[in-house]
Amino acid sequence: MELLIGAGVIAATLRLATPIAFAALGGVITERSGVTNIALEGCMLFGAFFGILAADKTGSAPLAVLIGLLAGTVLAAVHAVASVTWRADQIVTGMALNILALGVTSYLNYEIYGSGVPSGVPLLPALNLDFLAGVPFVGGVIGHQNVLVWLALVLVIVLQLYMFRTVAGLRLRAVGEHPRAADTVGIDVRRTRYWAVLASGGLAALGGVYLTVADTGSFTDGLTNGRGFIGLAAMIFGRWTPVGALVASLIFGYGDALSVSLQGVSIGDLRIPVQLLSTIPYLLTILAVAGFVGRSRPPAADGVPYESEGH
Amino acid sequence: MIAPRPERERGTAATVVATPLVPLLEMRGIRKRFGELQALDGVDLVVNEGEIHALVGENGAGKTTLMNILYGLYHPDAGTIRYRGREVRITGPRDAIALGIGMIHQHFMLVPPLTVAENVVLGDERGGPPLDTRAIEQRVRALEERFGIVVEPSARIEDIPLGLQQRVEILKVLYRGSELLIFDEPTAVLTPQEVDELFVIVRQLRAEGKTLILITHKLREVLAVTDRITVLRQGRNAAQLVTKETNAAEIAKAMVGRELKELKARAATGTSLPILQISRLEALSDRGTPALRGVDLVVREGEIVGVAGVGGNGQSELAQCILGLRPVTEGTITVGGADITRDPPKRTRARGVAYVPEDRRVEGLVLPFTVADNFILGKQDREPYARRGVLEREAIAKDGDRLAKDFDVRPPNAKVIVGTLSGGNQQKVVLGREISESPRLIVISQPTRGLDIAATEYVHERLLEQRARGCGILLISSELDEIRALSDRIAVMFEGRIVATLDAADATEDRLGLLMAGHAEAASH
Numbered sequence: 001m002e003l004l005i006g007a008g009v010i011a012a013t014l015r016l017a018t019p020i021a022f023a024a025l026g027g028v029i030t031e032r033s034g035v036t037n038i039a040l041e042g043c044m045l046f047g048a049f050f051g052i053l054a055a056d057k058t059g060s061a062p063l064a065v066l067i068g069l070l071a072g073t074v075l076a077a078v079h080a081v082a083s084v085t086w087r088a089d090q091i092v093t094g095m096a097l098n099i100l101a102l103g104v105t106s107y108l109n110y111e112i113y114g115s116g117v118p119s120g121v122p123l124l125p126a127l128n129l130d131f132l133a134g135v136p137f138v139g140g141v142i143g144h145q146n147v148l149v150w151l152a153l154v155l156v157i158v159l160q161l162y163m164f165r166t167v168a169g170l171r172l173r174a175v176g177e178h179p180r181a182a183d184t185v186g187i188d189v190r191r192t193r194y195w196a197v198l199a200s201g202g203l204a205a206l207g208g209v210y211l212t213v214a215d216t217g218s219f220t221d222g223l224t225n226g227r228g229f230i231g232l233a234a235m236i237f238g239r240w241t242p243v244g245a246l247v248a249s250l251i252f253g254y255g256d257a258l259s260v261s262l263q264g265v266s267i268g269d270l271r272i273p274v275q276l277l278s279t280i281p282y283l284l285t286i287l288a289v290a291g292f293v294g295r296s297r298p299p300a301a302d303g304v305p306y307e308s309e310g311h
Numbered sequence: 312m313i314a315p316r317p318e319r320e321r322g323t324a325a326t327v328v329a330t331p332l333v334p335l336l337e338m339r340g341i342r343k344r345f346g347e348l349q350a351l352d353g354v355d356l357v358v359n360e361g362e363i364h365a366l367v368g369e370n371g372a373g374k375t376t377l378m379n380i381l382y383g384l385y386h387p388d389a390g391t392i393r394y395r396g397r398e399v400r401i402t403g404p405r406d407a408i409a410l411g412i413g414m415i416h417q418h419f420m421l422v423p424p425l426t427v428a429e430n431v432v433l434g435d436e437r438g439g440p441p442l443d444t445r446a447i448e449q450r451v452r453a454l455e456e457r458f459g460i461v462v463e464p465s466a467r468i469e470d471i472p473l474g475l476q477q478r479v480e481i482l483k484v485l486y487r488g489s490e491l492l493i494f495d496e497p498t499a500v501l502t503p504q505e506v507d508e509l510f511v512i513v514r515q516l517r518a519e520g521k522t523l524i525l526i527t528h529k530l531r532e533v534l535a536v537t538d539r540i541t542v543l544r545q546g547r548n549a550a551q552l553v554t555k556e557t558n559a560a561e562i563a564k565a566m567v568g569r570e571l572k573e574l575k576a577r578a579a580t581g582t583s584l585p586i587l588q589i590s591r592l593e594a595l596s597d598r599g600t601p602a603l604r605g606v607d608l609v610v611r612e613g614e615i616v617g618v619a620g621v622g623g624n625g626q627s628e629l630a631q632c633i634l635g636l637r638p639v640t641e642g643t644i645t646v647g648g649a650d651i652t653r654d655p656p657k658r659t660r661a662r663g664v665a666y667v668p669e670d671r672r673v674e675g676l677v678l679p680f681t682v683a684d685n686f687i688l689g690k691q692d693r694e695p696y697a698r699r700g701v702l703e704r705e706a707i708a709k710d711g712d713r714l715a716k717d718f719d720v721r722p723p724n725a726k727v728i729v730g731t732l733s734g735g736n737q738q739k740v741v742l743g744r745e746i747s748e749s750p751r752l753i754v755i756s757q758p759t760r761g762l763d764i765a766a767t768e769y770v771h772e773r774l775l776e777q778r779a780r781g782c783g784i785l786l787i788s789s790e791l792d793e794i795r796a797l798s799d800r801i802a803v804m805f806e807g808r809i810v811a812t813l814d815a816a817d818a819t820e821d822r823l824g825l826l827m828a829g830h831a832e833a834a835s836h
């Protein structure tokens with residue numbers, strides 16, 4: 001039982017879900033505006049590398065967060081120019097940027113650190129909620145989580161409110177569903193999409209910063225290992241809402257946590273196949289996309305470049 | 312709350328058009344070119360305050376382009392726009408809205424998952440950053456009361472019928488304080504009842520002091536509600552008319568440049584041989600509710616059977632069942648005696664069934680393909696168009712040009728992308744593809760929706776030609792005039808059943824209207 005729902009597993013779930021959730025939030029913002037951004041993987045990798053580079057060179061963890069975030073935003077800006085201004089195919093552009101990000105970070109990593117890894121960089125602290133120390137379970141789960149874990153949770157709420165309870169959120173959704181309708185009532189479609197894509201890059205980069213500057217304290221080539229894509233899956237599973245994306249990220253995180261905690265455990269003669277276990281979230285995603293687990297429908301103009309008429 | 316606008320003093324007789332010194336809107340010498348095509352070639356449009364001004368002309372005459380320029384969606388190559396006597400530059404919808412110009416678009420500009428109220432205020436939410444849903448809905452409700460236009464503000468657009476969606480479009484424009492309202496073919500997608508309701512609203516708006524520009528292909532509507540008429544032909548002004556002093560024939564002549572032919576009186580050609588027999592047919596709608604509840608229907612060779620009814624009473628599903636596009640849950644369909652109830656479309660079509668769907672842009676054509684490629688859809692795997700799985704480009708091009716000429720597609724060039732053709736010409740491509748195979752049965756839905764009078768005439772003539780050849784035709788249309796002009800017999804559909812089948816001679820408009828509204832007993836007297 002302890003292995004399935006113990007405080008240790010749940011705390012690990014939260015930790016493992018955080019980078020996925022950042023990417024998923026980015027995905028929600030950009031796709032709600034009508035731009036697909038699969039370069040979130042690359043943005044995350046940028047955040048991870050430039051974050052730890054900044055931490056190493058400046059010695060300041062907060063500065064590392066800022067610089068990592070900026071790096072992801074810059075990469076997303078390229079995507080914004082290509083997909084919003086030039087109306088390029090968003091999947092092709094995104095894929096190219098992912099490959100670019102992998103190359104750039106691996107190259108710089110080699111040039112700067114050789115085969116060695118930066119060590120002794122300042123890390124982002126955990127929030128130690130000592131008053132929870134005596135509370136069973138809760139204390140174990142949230143008593144010592146990193147500040148970025150908390151930031152992710154706060155952002156989920158902020159973005160949920162932004163999306164569905166503000167005027168700007170209404171406009172964002174309108175642009176993603178029917179850009180021409182938004183255009184005809186005077187909403188600037190391009191500007192809305194630019195901001196959304198930039199924000200998505202920044203959010204995904206925060207996930208990357210978390211991986212290096214909060215979690216591992218080191219960087220290896222291709223460290224993000226598909227977490228940006230898993231974030232996109234969480235976005236779909238969460239039906240393009242921030243809260244839904246968080247729930248989905250937690251499910252994915254739980255899958256990861258289980259495959260760690262159940263490593264080598266067996267029931268009777270049967271060794272639990274953890275690798276198969278951790279595929280369950282992705283099977284759920286496929287079912288969700290196929291419409292078996294309730295309907296999950298993308299914004300109508302998702303991935304479709306917008307061309308204003310006439311000249 | 313909406314600040315009440317000071318009401319202007321108005322003459323009591325709303326139909327009297329006083330000519331003020333300065334017109335509300337004066338567009339002069341407007342020119343607009345799209346690539347090779349001079350869409351507008353120096354057009355003038357003068358609209359007086361408080362009138363309903365009809366803008367008419369054939370498909371592709373440039374009506375929508377002119378209005379898009381006025382609304383700032385297109386920028387003119389040349390020409391001036393004066394509004395209230397002042398020269399203005401309109402560089403985008405925002406400028407137009409600020410001037411008091413609003414547009415109800417041909418294709419609605421509504422965001423389906425948002426509510427009515429959200430759509431009305433979108434872009435001009437007044438307040439925020441928090442979105443105060445209650446305040447917005449209240450504001451929309453107040454607006455609805457003021458203009459007598461009723462739609463539930465909290466309903467989602469995707470859940471309400473087209474007629475109501477259009478009201479939301481009107482509310483959107485009124486909310487922005489527009490004084491000049493542009494309606495681009497507002498009646499094309501409406502049922503006859505919805506059209507009547509729209510015109511009540513239109514007259515009310517004029518009584519409120521609004522000015523309206525109305526684009527329509529239906530001369531009956533022009534004569535019924537407008538004050539003055541501007542006719543465009545091929546990007547030029549063809550006539551300026553005062554509605555009271557003109558008639559349908561004169562307007563039609565200005566539009567087409569020639570007299571229209573009367574449909575010839577038709578000798579009965581029907582044999583007694585049934586080509587299509589449907590019995591006790593049942594099927595479900597997309598939502599899983601019963602759409603057809605036991606339909607019985609026969610179409611004979613050389614006969615046109617019209618299916619009348621308010622949209623959504625099962626007509627679309629009926630056509631789809633015949634073609635094999637929708638599963639039949641009960642009953643049978645035979646064509647020429649062969650049971651096709653469960654046949655896939657390809658097999659049904661191989662039996663000589665042609666299909667012209669109601670939405671040519673979605674079901675009838677592949678818009679980014681050329682005219683020639685659209686002509687061979689469905690026979691692309693057969694000789695002479697393909698040999699051993701490889702397309703024969705030459706044969707396709709040759710036949711494309713021939714068909715384009717035969718069916719009067721303009722321009723008569725089969726290399727043109729279908730999506731750039733006007734609606735009428737797109738319809739000719741679908742029709743050409745379907746009837747060039749000499750079908751035994753044609754199932755045709757809304758054959759002239761959005762078409763101008765010349766194109767309508769053309770389509771009607773082709774259908775009568777097919778009938779004379781001995782082809783059976785099932786004609787589904789929401790235009791009663793069309794059904795009555797073409798059909799030998801008329802079946803009225805209501806709630807998934809055929810409630811009556813009348814001979815054309817007995818089908819008065821009143822009787823049909825009663826039957827369509829579900830009053831079967833009243834109609835039998």
Ligand SMILES: Nc1ncnc2c1ncn2[C@@H]1O[C@H](COP(=O)(O)OP(=O)(O)OP(=O)(O)O)[C@@H](O)[C@H]1O
Binds near residue numbers: 373761763
């Ligand atoms: N964006 C565009 N690009 C190229 N050609 C265009 C464009 N918009 C319109 N046209 C062409 O300009 C001409 C005028 O089109 P417009 O839509 O104004 O006609 P219309 O009078 O509104 O016709 P309809 O009655 O079919 O709505 C047509 O030949 C059309 O194909």
Ligand SMILES: [Mg+2]
Binds near residue numbers: 495
């Ligand atoms: Mg038009």
